Amino acid sequence: MERFYAWFHSLLVQNSSISTSLLLILLLYSFSSQFLPIEPYLVPYLTSVKHFSNFQVTVDIYPYSVYSQLIFTLLMAPAGFYLSHKMIVALGAFGMLITYLIIWVGHSILAMQIMQITYGFGMASRLIFSAYIFLLVPEEEYQTMTSLTTTTSLLSFMLASELGQLLALEKVSFAVFFILTFISLGVCFSMTLLLPKDHSSILMYPSVTTFWSETEGWIRILKETWHGRNLRILSLWWALAYASFSLVQNYGTNLFDAIDPDSKFNGHVLAASQAAGSLGSFCAIYLEDFAIKSGMLIYVLGSAVMGVVCVFMGVSLNIWAAYLMFVMVSGIYQTLACLVSVRCGRLLSNKQFILLFSVNNFAGLLLETLLQATVELSGLSIFVQFITFSGFFFLATAIFLGLCIIDISRKRSSSALESKPEPLISEPLDL
Structure with a gap:
């Protein structure tokens, strides 16, 4: 067993100071938290087994997870501040376990709404x-660890989706889906109990008792956290890209159905997008040096490419082209998301x-919710919606391109001042 641990550690992280046991715990948590074969089939289960109408699922049940996740994401920062990170991660894993248990045994609309609230809490706790x-x-x-855990999560979701597809084709009972999901979430919760102990951040800031105080309180902490200009800029890109990509993911299958209602490959395409995302997040390990040297340029190019791809998805009527571009967006976004989160952490x-992750993701979720509500109220076609989604990517491109130009101008100005010869001082001597 020791030889296996040594081989496993050297395979994933060479010349690393991370212990093999910690590495295994982090990766097992990442894998088991996303290995949920029932997830792609929740709507069919709720409509065919629980006998809820599609309208009830769409209007009376699912919106609760959106709003609860938005609220819990914002609350994760103070929760992590006053409690231990380990406790919140464990509660989140337990909350996901309770979520799928309620789906299995619950029968009322109220039970399903409670289930969506616990789901929102579980999703938000992953920020911790x-x-x-x-x-x-x-x-x-x-x-390295951000890329590895993200890669593991995405691969796990892909494998679970493909397994679910296979079980569905074999017409296996939904009970099997749930049993596999419960086993995975049980492993996930067990891994949280093995995480190292930590202490709340309140020990670092014992004077934090108010929110509005400029000298002691949350306002001071917020100012300290987003003190640097580069950190604020990268946080803005984080929120804009998160909102845009989430909308592309949410409405991808709607676009596929509008282009070709008879297509049977949607499940495989979603799995392929997860594979592309996992590959991109792993490649981020080797792109980190380039990203640091290029500064804002890599985010300018990435945002521009994703914006162009969204436009093409909105105007293309070829299902295979739509599939390819959907997979491409996932790969690009996951690469840049891994890079920007680590860069922000270093700054x-x-x-x-946790405050950084919570607020940045809350901003992204809020933008996503506002844009989604605007699109739904406007009654735009799915094709026009994707062109609209590209607007956030292009906005991020424009902002970062403008900042790049400003930075280049400042560097040139400072270089010119440094190279300018100092004037001779000809003052009369005081005899």
Whole structure:
């Protein structure tokens, strides 16, 4: 067994200071938290087995997860501040386990609404895990562990989707789907209990008792967290890209259905997009140096490409082209998302990672919710919607391109001042 651990550790992280046991716990948590074969088939289960109408699922049940996740995401920062990260990660894993148990045994609309609230809490608690990694490993390992855990999560979701597809084709009972999901979430919860102990951030800031105080309180912490200009800029890109990509993911199958209602490959395409995302997040390990040297340029190019791809998805009527572009967006976004989260973590001076992750993701979720509501109220076709989604990518491109130009101009100005010869001083001597 020791030889296996050594081989496993050297295979994934060479010359790393991370212990093999910690690495296994983090990766097992990442894998088991996303290995949910029942997830792609929740709507068919709720309509065919629980006998809810599609309208009830869409209007009376699913919106609760959107709003609860938005609220819980914002509350994750103070929760992580006053409680331990390990406790919140464990509660989140337990909340996901309760979520699918309620789906299995619940029969009323109220039960399903409660289920969506626990689901929102479980999804929001994963932010704690993403931030917790930065506290567990040295700074030089941020990119490696972020990329590895993200890659593992995406691959797990892909494998679970393909397994679910196979079970569905074989017409296996939904009970099997749930049993596999419960086993995976049980492993996930067990891994949280093995995580190292940590202490609440209140020990670092014992004077935090109010919100509005400029000298002691949350306002001071917020100012300390987003102190640097580059951190604020990258956080803006984080929120804009998160909102745009989430909308592309949410409405991808709607677009496929509008282009070709008879297509049977949607499930495989979603799995392929997860595979592309996992490949991109893993490649981020090797792109980190280039991203640092290029500064804002890599985010300018990435946003521009994703914006162009969204436009093509909105105007293309070829299903295979839509499939390819959907997979492409996933790969590009996951690469840049891994890079930007680590870069922001390195720029953070007060180590309040959970506050950074919570607020940035809350901003992205809020933008996503507002844009989604606007699109739904406007009654735009799915094709025009994708062209609209590209607007956020192009907005991020324009902002970063403008900042790049400003930075280049400042560097040239400072270089010109430094190279300008100093004037001779000809003052009369005081005899």
